[in-house]
Amino acid sequence: MAKTDLYENEEIQERALLVSVDTGEFDAQASLAELYELTRSTGAQPYGSMLQKRPAYDKATCVGSGMLQEIADFCAKEEIDLLIFDCELSPTQLRNIEQAANVRVIDRTMLILDIFATRAMTKEGKLQVELAQLKYLMPRLMGQGTALSRLGAGIGTRGPGESKLETDRRHIRRRIDSLKEQLEQVEKHREQINRRRQKDGVVTVALVGYTNVGKSTLMNCLTQAGVLAKDMLFATLDPTARALKLPGGKTVMLIDTVGLVRRLPHHLVEAFKSTLEQAATADIILNVCDASSPEAQIHLSVTRNLLEDLGCKDQPVIAVLNKCDLVPSIHDMPLIGNAVRISAATGAGIPDLLEAIEQNLPVKNARVSLLLPFAKSGLAAEIRRDGTVLSEDYVEQGLRLTAMVPPSLLNVVKDYVVEEEV
Numbered sequence: 001m002a003k004t005d006l007y008e009n010e011e012i013q014e015r016a017l018l019v020s021v022d023t024g025e026f027d028a029q030a031s032l033a034e035l036y037e038l039t040r041s042t043g044a045q046p047y048g049s050m051l052q053k054r055p056a057y058d059k060a061t062c063v064g065s066g067m068l069q070e071i072a073d074f075c076a077k078e079e080i081d082l083l084i085f086d087c088e089l090s091p092t093q094l095r096n097i098e099q100a101a102n103v104r105v106i107d108r109t110m111l112i113l114d115i116f117a118t119r120a121m122t123k124e125g126k127l128q129v130e131l132a133q134l135k136y137l138m139p140r141l142m143g144q145g146t147a148l149s150r151l152g153a154g155i156g157t158r159g160p161g162e163s164k165l166e167t168d169r170r171h172i173r174r175r176i177d178s179l180k181e182q183l184e185q186v187e188k189h190r191e192q193i194n195r196r197r198q199k200d201g202v203v204t205v206a207l208v209g210y211t212n213v214g215k216s217t218l219m220n221c222l223t224q225a226g227v228l229a230k231d232m233l234f235a236t237l238d239p240t241a242r243a244l245k246l247p248g249g250k251t252v253m254l255i256d257t258v259g260l261v262r263r264l265p266h267h268l269v270e271a272f273k274s275t276l277e278q279a280a281t282a283d284i285i286l287n288v289c290d291a292s293s294p295e296a297q298i299h300l301s302v303t304r305n306l307l308e309d310l311g312c313k314d315q316p317v318i319a320v321l322n323k324c325d326l327v328p329s330i331h332d333m334p335l336i337g338n339a340v341r342i343s344a345a346t347g348a349g350i351p352d353l354l355e356a357i358e359q360n361l362p363v364k365n366a367r368v369s370l371l372l373p374f375a376k377s378g379l380a381a382e383i384r385r386d387g388t389v390l391s392e393d394y395v396e397q398g399l400r401l402t403a404m405v406p407p408s409l410l411n412v413v414k415d416y417v418v419e420e421e422v
Contacts, residue, residue: 017075018049020086021057026263028086030295034261035086035108037212041115047080061100062093072101084111091140109136112261124186131179138172194281200388201365201404203252205244205357206282208307210299211259213290214322218344219256246358247351255282260302280310283362285317286353289334291341292326296334316360320353365404370416373398379413 018035022028032049039046052067061068062085074080082104083097089107097105106114113133120126197204207215223242244254257279279285285307289299300319307317319339325346327333333341340356342349365387372379376398383389383403392401405413 013043013045014081015047015079016044016082016084017071017078017080018046018084018086019063019071020049020051021063022051022053023056030298031086031263035084035111038108038111038115038261039084042111042118044082044084047078048074050074057087058093059090060092061096062087062089068097068100071097075101075103082106084108094140108263112264124183127179127183127186131176131183134172134176134179138169138176197253201367203250203284203361204241204255204282205252205284205286206255206257206279207286207288208257208279209259209286209288209303209320210290211261213259213288213293213299214344215256215259215288218286218288218320218322218342219254221344221347221350223254246354248358250358250361252284252357252361255279260306264306279307280312282315284357284360285312285315286320286357287317288320288322289336290323291321291334292323296321297336300336318353318356318360324348363407365406366410367402368405368410368413368417369400369402370413371395371398371400371418372413372416376416379409379416382409383413 016039018032018039020028020032020035028051032051036046036049050067050071052063054064058064063071071083075083080103083101083106085097085105085107087107088109089097089105094105094107113129113136116125116129117133120129207219209215219240219242223244240256242254243251245251287300287303287307289296289303293299304317319336321334321336321339321341322344324333324341325343325348340349340353342353344350367390380389380392380399380401383401383405386406386409388404390402390404392399394400400418
């Protein structure tokens with residue numbers, strides 16, 4: 001009997017060279033460091049980086065001709081598989097760089113789209129990712145040479161798939177329209193859920209913040225939700241909601257949202273706007289940042305700016321410094337106003353956070369039992385319109401009902417309250 005040798009398939013990491021152009025518009029070094037982490041999150045190996053200072057991007061090749069030759073030589077010498085540019089490349093730039101370097105090229109947006117494609121689990125998340133990818137790829141489907149070569153295997157290629165993209169633009173537009181219609185249905189369903197929560201007096205608390213600051217770990221710490229929590233960028237993509245009981249007895253709905261990065265591509269902001277708006281409709285916002293990061297202040301600022309763009313102006317925002325257990329001493333702690341300092345990993349500071357949430361609870365619908373005389377039974381219609389009737393029964397004295405009554409009606413019905421429940 002012939003001997004059979006078994007070999008284990010090993011996944012070979014792609015070797016990536018990161019390229020950045022510093023035009024003075026943003027902190028290129030910090031953005032490049034973030035690109036390293038994004039690249040690692042895809043499973044690729046960042047093999048090095050090149051940075052060029054220029055007054056503006058070259059329209060044809062992004063970098064200068066001399067720099068492009070250096071990149072091509074380095075790729076050939078070090079057997080680089082992938083070039084990742086820390087900006088958004090035009091179709092012309094993509095094609096010219098690929099031809100000069102003879103290496104597959106992706107940009108920052110394609111990299112983030114790739115990460116989102118691998119992390120989306122819910123139907124809505126998958127629809128949003130595919131919509132963002134198709135909108136981004138639409139002008140880049142040139143129909144020449146390397147136009148579709150990127151759609152095979154490897155980083156920057158995952159998502160809608162080659163079969164959906166090897167079609168003409170007309171079919172792609174139809175697919176985009178179809179995705180928009182499906183997303184509208186999902187959004188309508190979420191709006192119904194939000195309206196029901198508001199009528200029922202459910203208080204929502206949204207976890208927002210930079211990616212990889214420990215939001216999912218905090219979610220698990222507070223609610224035992226079992227959410228994926230890993231030390232990687234964009235570990236959480238789909239929003240998760242869980243009930244959280246506060247020490248005072250009040251139960252709130254805690255929502256974990258997608259993480260943010262600086263210079264988040266507008267394709268993603270647009271596609272994930274409905275998901276990000278979970279924060280906009282929340283009663284309380286927890287702006288979580290990594291206290292051990294030297295850029296904690298910047299991360300909080302990025303989140304604040306996006307919240308303002310989403311129209312979050314009136315909601316209370318609680319700054320939460322997480323990972324305080326990783327800060328060497330109190331002197332190294334970021335100086336951020338009335339921030340709550342915690343460690344979701346060890347549980348330190350959690351009581352302070354729960355107290356801060358309780359202090360910021362809004363006045364919501366109150367659960368009351370009423371006995372309305374027949375002459376006042378018209379009040380039941382107002383309660384149904386603005387609140388929620390949980391049970392009702394006609395008795396000899398009038399209409400007996402239990403309801404969630406909004407603050408605006410509490411004073412009106414106070415004379416008819418027979419039992420008030422907390």
